[in-house]
Amino acid sequence: MSERVPDQPTCREVVELITDYLEARLPLEARTRLEQHLVFCDWCRVYLEQIRQTIRVAGAVSEESFSPEKREELVRLFRDWKGKK
Amino acid sequence: MIAFKWLGRGAIAPFTGVRWPADGRWVTAPAGAPEGSGVHACRLAQLAWWVGEELWRVELDGRIVERETEVEAERGRLLEPITAWNPAAFAQACVARTIAFASEVPTPEMADYVAMVTVVDAPTASFVSAVAAAAARGTQKAFAEERALQSQWLARALDLREA
Amino acid sequence: MSSAAVDQGELELVASLRQGDEAAFVALVQKCHPSMVRVARVFVTSQAVAEEVAQESWLAVLEGIAGFEGRSSVRSWIFSIVANRARTRAQREGRSAPFSSFEEQEDEAAVDPDRFNPPGHRWAGHWCAPPERWADEQLLLQETLQLTKKAMETLPPAQRQVIELRDVEGCSAEEVCEALGVSDGNQRVLLHRARSRVRAILEPHLRRTA
Numbered sequence: 001m002s003e004r005v006p007d008q009p010t011c012r013e014v015v016e017l018i019t020d021y022l023e024a025r026l027p028l029e030a031r032t033r034l035e036q037h038l039v040f041c042d043w044c045r046v047y048l049e050q051i052r053q054t055i056r057v058a059g060a061v062s063e064e065s066f067s068p069e070k071r072e073e074l075v076r077l078f079r080d081w082k083g084k085k
Numbered sequence: 086m087i088a089f090k091w092l093g094r095g096a097i098a099p100f101t102g103v104r105w106p107a108d109g110r111w112v113t114a115p116a117g118a119p120e121g122s123g124v125h126a127c128r129l130a131q132l133a134w135w136v137g138e139e140l141w142r143v144e145l146d147g148r149i150v151e152r153e154t155e156v157e158a159e160r161g162r163l164l165e166p167i168t169a170w171n172p173a174a175f176a177q178a179c180v181a182r183t184i185a186f187a188s189e190v191p192t193p194e195m196a197d198y199v200a201m202v203t204v205v206d207a208p209t210a211s212f213v214s215a216v217a218a219a220a221a222r223g224t225q226k227a228f229a230e231e232r233a234l235q236s237q238w239l240a241r242a243l244d245l246r247e248a
Numbered sequence: 249m250s251s252a253a254v255d256q257g258e259l260e261l262v263a264s265l266r267q268g269d270e271a272a273f274v275a276l277v278q279k280c281h282p283s284m285v286r287v288a289r290v291f292v293t294s295q296a297v298a299e300e301v302a303q304e305s306w307l308a309v310l311e312g313i314a315g316f317e318g319r320s321s322v323r324s325w326i327f328s329i330v331a332n333r334a335r336t337r338a339q340r341e342g343r344s345a346p347f348s349s350f351e352e353q354e355d356e357a358a359v360d361p362d363r364f365n366p367p368g369h370r371w372a373g374h375w376c377a378p379p380e381r382w383a384d385e386q387l388l389l390q391e392t393l394q395l396t397k398k399a400m401e402t403l404p405p406a407q408r409q410v411i412e413l414r415d416v417e418g419c420s421a422e423e424v425c426e427a428l429g430v431s432d433g434n435q436r437v438l439l440h441r442a443r444s445r446v447r448a449i450l451e452p453h454l455r456r457t458a
Contacts, residue, residue, distance in 0.1 A: 003372075004219040005228045010373025012364040016357075019440035023421065028121045032154060035100055036134055039091075040208040043378035047359075048100075050379055054447045057387050057396045058415035066282055071274070074281070074306055078273045081310045085268070197370050 009037050014044045018051055086145045087247050088126035088156055089167070091137035096163065099137055111146070111162045123150075124161035129247055131155055133215075133235035136175070136208040140167040140243070154232075169243050172207035178238055179210035182231070186214075186221035194220055211235055258322040265313055277306070280323060283417050284330045287427075290409045291334035293341060301337055305330045324423035327413065331427045358444035382454040392454070399449040403442055410435055411442035 009017065009030075014037055020026045021034055038045050092098060096105040105112065114123040126143050127135055134154045147159025183202040187195035198217040202210050211232070218231035239245070264272035284305060289298035308329050316325060363377040386392060400408055400416075409428055413419045414435075419427070424435050 004216050005225055007225070008228075010364070011375045011378075012359075012361070012373040015359050015444075016440075018358070019436060019443065023436060023439075024119050024122065025436065031121055032152070036154070038100060039135055039137065040206075040212045041374075043375045045099075046379045046381050050382060050447055050451070051443055053382055053384070053387055054396075054443055054450060055415050057392055057450070058400070058411060058446065059418065060388075060393055061397050061400070061416050066278060070281070071277065074277050074303065075270065075274065077303070077306055078270060078310065081307065082268050082270075194370070 007033060009033055011037075011041060011044050011047075014038075014041075015047055018048060021048075022051065086149055086156070086158070087164075088128055088143050088145055088161075089132060089245065090126045090141045090143045090161070090163070091132075091135040092139045092141060094138045096139060096141070105141075105163055107163060109162050109164065111160050113147075113160045114158075121157065123157040123159055125155050125157055126161060127154075127236075128156060129240040129245055130233055130236050132239045132245075133211050133232045136172075136211050138172075140170045141165065142167060142245075167243055167245070171242075174242065175235075175239065176202075176205070176207045176210040178242075179207075179214035179235065182234075183214045183217045186217045190221045192220075259318060262313060262316060262318070262322055265310075273310075276322070280326055281306075283323075284326065286412060286416065287327055287330045287409075288334040290405060290412050291331065291338045293338070297337065297341075298334070301334045302330060305333050308333065320423065320426060324419065324426060327417070327419065327423065327427045331409075356441050356444075358440065359448070379451065380455055382450075386454050392450070395450060395453055396446060399446045400442075402449070403445060407438045407442035407445070410438040411446065414439055415443070 014034055017026060017030065017034055021031060026034065038048065090105075092105060096107050097103070098105060112124060124145060126145055128151070131154050132140075142164045143161050144164055145156065145158035145161045149156055149158045180199075180202050183195075183199050187199045195217060198213055198220065202213040202217070205213060215228045215231040215235070219225055219228040221227070261272045261276050265276065281302060284302040285295075285298050288301040288305075289295060292298050292301060305326070309326055312329070316322070320328075363375060365372050365374055365376045367373075400411060403411065410424060413424045413427060414421070421432055421435055424430075425432055428435070430438075
């Protein structure tokens with residue numbers, strides 16, 4: 001099939017282009033072809049959504065809360081610095 | 086400019102998941118966004134490339150760029166849904182075309198396309214029958230030509246006007 | 249998500265900080281310190297060392313604040329400081345490869361090639377073992393978060409640095425290039441590989457949709 005229409009990306013090609021697509025760094029023609037593929041390819045749409053979900057979960061990874069002791073240490077650092085200025 | 090736009094169920098943009106306002110409010114692309122980030126829509130001759138669940142008649146405004154398979158505008162708004170859109174009928178038309186190609190060129194490859202086109206949804210049927218056209222004609226440009234014919238079919242079947 | 253655009257609130261914090269305003273310092277610390285530790289952590293060998301590096305970086309921030317011109321965001325500037333100190337510290341501790349080598353030599357496929365039809369197949373290159381939709385509810389579970397954290401820890405350092413800064417900390421591409429001293433193209437390759445790997449690690453755990 002891809003030999004019949006070589007300018008239409010395969011799914012394998014789409015998954016490699018997905019970051020450039022999300023970053024809006026695909027050249028216009030490639031972007032259009034990728035979107036044309038997504039029109040009929042549910043699986044690649046699922047993949048695209050999974051990458052978006054991966055980004056969302058990564059964004060939710062958060063640090064342990066910031067302890068008062070740590071805060072005090074840094075405030076002391078600040079006062080030292082201020083004192084020396 | 087009057088044009089047409091394919092959306093997911095509930096007027097959702099298919100690639101971003103953003104919902105289009107059904108009340109006809111204008112949607113404007115962010116200023117300074119890269120080329121290709123504007124409002125996308127189809128002229129009648131481009132309908133088959135973007136088949137989705139819902140078809141809407143839209144109005145476009147501002148700077149408009151016409152490209153091979155789409156138009157892009159700075160601003161757009163939904164005017165009305167094309168309720169006559171019948172994906173099954175369109176898919177059936179694609180099946181008929183594929184069967185016709187296969188009878189012209191009876192190869193195992195063409196038989197595979199027939200087998201596939203009969204079991205898939207409308208957007209995939211559009212793609213597969215266009216691939217079958219390219220296989221039957223032996224040229225890549227037959228793919229785009231078949232899409233153009235499919236677009237004509239849609240425009241006629243749904244009685245769409247651009248004016 | 250932050251961008252390289254300067255944040256008005258941040259500018260006011262900076263102005264107050266220059267005047268020696270302790271409350272402004274505390275506000276900035278609460279905003280940035282945990283992220284700074286995370287950023288340092290991808291360069292150095294331990295949490296404790298990452299804490300030290302973040303702490304030392306505050307001194308550098310205070311000393312440099314008078315000269316901060318606001319051409320990048322405060323966060324971006326602070327992250328560059330942390331990244332530089334962390335990198336230096338890592339080198340001093342004898343980490344083998346200098347982290348300045350961000351050139352990823354080998355090709356790395358985003359998805360196992362076996363999941364696609366091989367060349368010669370009618371639908372060569374199309375999925376033969378396609379992905380299954382993940383339920384959004386599963387993403388919010390603690391287990392998923394923990395798994396994601398662990399997944400990022402397994403990444404090669406350069407990939408980890410980029411995904412931490414871009415997707416965990418929400419830095420823009422420009423901020424990351426500045427903090428890590430890499431080109432936009434490099435940053436994007438690393439981000440691509442990192443996200444692909446994390447997705448692949450999550451997949452078997454999230455396969456069953458609700």
